[in-house]
Amino acid sequence: MSRSVAFLSLSAARARRTAPVAAAVVLLVCVPLGRYAAPHPPERTVAAPWTPPGGRHPLGTDVLGRDVLSRVLAGGTQLLTLSLLAAAVAVVCGTALGLAAGWSGGRVARGVRALGDLLLAVPALVLALVLATALPGATAVVVAAVLAGAPLTARVVGTQCAYLRDSGHVHAAVERGESTPAVLVHEVLPNLRRLVAADAGLRLVTALQIAAALAVLGLGPQPPEPDWALMLSENLPGAALNPWALLAPAVPLAGCAWAFAATAGTVAHTPREAV
């Protein structure tokens, strides 16, 4: 009996690990291709505004009588691309800064931390709004997400790097005369892998939030374009007539955030043998 229980718990654990990864992969593949699966052109009025679901419009129509399903299928690409790009840049910059600070300590570490504190003192959304007045919406999202996220990444990476710097294997590498980049790449970075993975999930969710917020405020994609976040603000007035026009874009938006955050968490917690 105990054997079967162990078997069950193992497979359940495996399912918990693989589900988010599978969801993230499916989203990454499907979201850019969704536009081609749309039953109607997403920008054309095809029926009366706020038509409830039914018939040729499984999710009804929106404020201008456009097909909600088509718009949801077509509307995630820019949001997803921007968030992934912003998160990647934030994690790379933050990791590099953190390694520099944690490894050299002293003045460099203090400088990095002061810069980070300064950036963290400004709320990310305010930063994004200010940037959006000067820059195109997409650029503003990326810059704001990097400025808001990289200092956090730098801080956790820097702390852990400073700790690893004192461990025997790093000393041994230094005693072999390895160059600092070689020590960082071979001895330090592999042991930060999980930390960085977990952090990347958080950065992605933050970037997604910033991108969505700017779009909702009308600073991102402009009206005829289908976009999940834009749909939320467009369809809010008709929530009583066709709630699906509001729910349909909200679900994939939340789904993306969950899938990527959970994938990062999975990588961070995978037993070493399985990596």
Add this chain to the structure above:
Amino acid sequence: MTTRTPAVREGAAVPLLAAEQLTVRRAHDGATVLPAVDLEIGDGQVLAVTGTSGAGKTTLLRALLDVLPDGLHRPAGTVRWRGAPVPAGRPARRWRRARCGWLGQDPAADLNPLWRVDRLIGEGFTGDTGARAQRVEALMQQLDLPPVLASRRAGEISGGQAQRVALARSLCADPELLVLDEPTSALDRATADLVAEAVRSRRGVPGRCVVLVTHDTRLAAELADRTLVLAVGPRRSTDAEAAPGPQLPAAPAREPCTATAVRLRSSVPPATSAVPATPAKGPPAPTEAPAPPPTAAAPTTEGASRTVAPAPSPAPVLSTRGLILLTPDGTPLLDAGDLDLPAGGWLAVTGPSGTGKTTLLHALAGRRPPAGGELLLHGHPLPRGTRSRDRRMLRAVQLAGQDTVTELNPAHTAGRSVARPLKVFHGMTGAPGRHRARELLEAVGLSTELSHRRPTELSGGQRRRVVLARALAAGPDVLLLDEPTAGLDPVSARLVLDLLDRLRRSGPAILTVTHDPGTAARADQVLHLTGRRLTPRPPTTPDLSPEQRTEPSGVRQHHG
């Protein structure tokens, strides 16, 4: 939890702790890590668990307490406490908390480096503050930990002190079950005796029992009511240590590895000889030591023979003049220490725990530069810090550190760790490098399968030998070894010492810091570090006869 009325105790027939068919497997491929084990410990008894390095001793303890690491699980077997089964999971956790004291194999890694020593020791104590302080003080005194240590943090104490702090911590609540994983591996003889005394005082006490993993046959013989020998047996093909080389004829006879993976041996009578054993043939005579290296008769390894450069001249390879060592907080450890390590020589440094032996090695290796004094390599000045040493100097001085947990990169396999110095110092990459790395691992007694394992999948003794192989890979002129045989079973320890003995005839001079008299006995000269001075050999211990010193089976065998 500490209540123990006689009424609670069951009849004498029921063992306090029993395990039936305890089995451990790896989760991802189902390989058996620990074949079915039965054990029983009666009231007031001490069970010693011995066996070769990598046989699963630590895994057995973890399986007993249900604290197996990720990736291992216990598919079968029951643990009984006073006859009642202890199911895995939450009941086991409650049982552990209420009944067990646990001392891990790597105490330095187990202790929170930010906690003060007194807080660490007293954490499990349930009485009021005053009683706790008294108990902590008594334990520290019992284990010869100086009172000033109480206010230090765990990150600031030596390896041997950490081990005793961890032991005091596990003893503090007077647990009914005490589980000790190599409690004396980092301790000198006198301190180890204190630990033995602490364990002995629990013997025969009703309602108390001890499980003790040790390689120290003397300790096991003195303390144990029963001995459980774990043998590698059927797993030999996958997990075993490399078969002992032909130079170890006596080994199997002493430590029979039976095909039945595990067997119980009844009580071993206490050892008759309490030889305080030590090192050193009489006065230090370094110059006569280096045996003529000629004729490649000795099976030296290639990397070592390459470094033969300055033939065995009387000139020392490494010397220090007026070396001053301080602890990180500025307490002096060594005033004006002079030592000379001749080519092909073997120098052992012994001394009580916490006197700065590891700091000495770190200073020589450049890891923690000394506060003052001069270092000389082949008669030329050697810069204090690694940053200012050139590659030739770095290669020449190699350190194999004490803490095997942090000494190896957790992300790299054993083979990769060993291959790296080959690439850096000798430009050996790809297949030749991997081949050479496997050769080196085999030379220290690790089978080639182990080269694909990461440190977390290796036992403490196996990790120690990977660290040694990595240091050898550089082809050093001076090998600095910090407790090279701690955590090794006698057979593996002898294999390692024999290897070093062969290597030094044509290769590196060796400087070891050790608590193990058997290791010190291999040295040409023994320096005792105590009272901030390096003095030739310990003044208190008598010499052994030359026969004993030269006997190649030095490691602890004479106690067994």
